[in-house]
Amino acid sequence: MCTTNSTNQPPSSPHLPPLAPLTALTPTTTRIIAPNPGPFTLQGSNTYLLRHPSSPHTATLIDTGAAGDVARKWVEMVKNVVREWRVGELGIVLTHWHADHVGGVDELTKMAKEENITMTFHKYHTPDPKSSINSLEGTQFIPLHDGDRLAHLDIITTPGHTSDHICLYDPHTHTLFSGDCILGHGSTVFENLTTYIASLRKLLSFLPVDTQTVLYPGHGDVLPDARAAIEGYIRHRMEREAQIVGILREREGVAGVDEIVKVLYPDMPEGEARLRGAARRGLGLHLGKLRDEGRVVCRGVGGGEVWEIVDRGSV
Incomplete structure (x- = not known):
């Protein structure tokens, strides 16, 4: 099943200015x-x-x-x-x-x-x-x-x-x-x-x-x-949405979540399971918005699910 309702957590920088308590x-x-x-x-x-x-x-x-x-x-x-x-x-x-x-x-x-x-x-x-x-x-x-x-x-x-x-x-x-x-x-x-x-x-x-x-x-x-x-x-958020749509277009309107994550976060280490999971959840919420707007659909189940542009000429 294609799921998009998880809370997302984008990767954050460890370099933050100190603040007094x-x-x-x-x-x-x-x-x-x-x-x-x-x-x-x-x-x-x-x-x-x-x-x-x-x-x-x-x-x-x-x-x-x-x-x-x-x-x-x-x-x-x-x-x-x-x-x-x-x-x-x-x-x-x-x-x-x-x-x-x-x-x-x-x-x-x-x-x-x-x-x-x-x-x-x-x-x-x-x-x-x-x-x-x-x-x-x-x-x-x-x-x-x-x-x-x-x-x-x-x-x-x-x-x-x-x-x-x-x-x-x-x-x-x-x-x-x-x-x-x-x-x-x-x-x-x-x-x-x-x-x-x-x-x-x-x-x-x-x-x-x-x-x-x-x-x-x-x-x-x-x-x-x-x-x-x-x-x-x-x-x-709108720029990220445009990126996602662009990635789908480059792949003839169809791509899987992990494939899109690799393009969005090319520098993310493979071993960072927590960050990668967070990135997947964040992407899922963007795709969910596009789906709710009738612009994409999810096909497949489990690890084989892919997202597809509904009308490749209008998205």
Whole structure:
């Protein structure tokens, strides 16, 4: 059977700029990085603590990093900042269900009790059972919806990376918190390319055209121009799609997945099974988009499956 619904992970560079674990990005925004670096998480999972502009003892925390020892180290940094800010009320918003973004909920709850901080947890719910988490570690999540405002942040639903993904926009500072929809380095993973591209275009339509928006990603460094970053992501995906169609054309409209991967990633070592598998999954999602648009079909089963252009004169 031809399958295209696996999450993809493009090969990423091991050469990343070092980032401090705790950085005051602005007087009201502090980035706290969970210490879980790796090829999928880059320098670690970014979390952002925001002081409310009109209520200095109220704060919002975006994401909670990973669980275990990572969470215990991360929550100590969070504790230091909330003590400095004298936070009494803390609203936590989760950009999506992945473990490297929700893993610190338990440790954070313990910290809040010790520090006598009132906390609320917020998350966008979807019918998808894989990402319809409405509680974690016994903590109930208050549901979010597209267009909601949490504290001073606008909620923008952006499915694609996951079906429950959201971004947040701060109109006071013209800042976009992108979660894993856009990263600070390289490209991101996604479950559905058609939905993901639609979300990127939705973000473009949301951003003000007369003011530059800064982008704070879920992994990686700050990007000074959110619009340029989003346009670059869309361009990269469309260029990759054109490459795939070009490879099919060169082979008289028919090619297998492994054959296409070898052309797309000529420098990938043969022994890198994890990267090669990720590349195959990413390619499958591109082919799935083309199939959904009626531009290609999949023929064959198992290891003998091939992809074929439907109308070789129109693709």
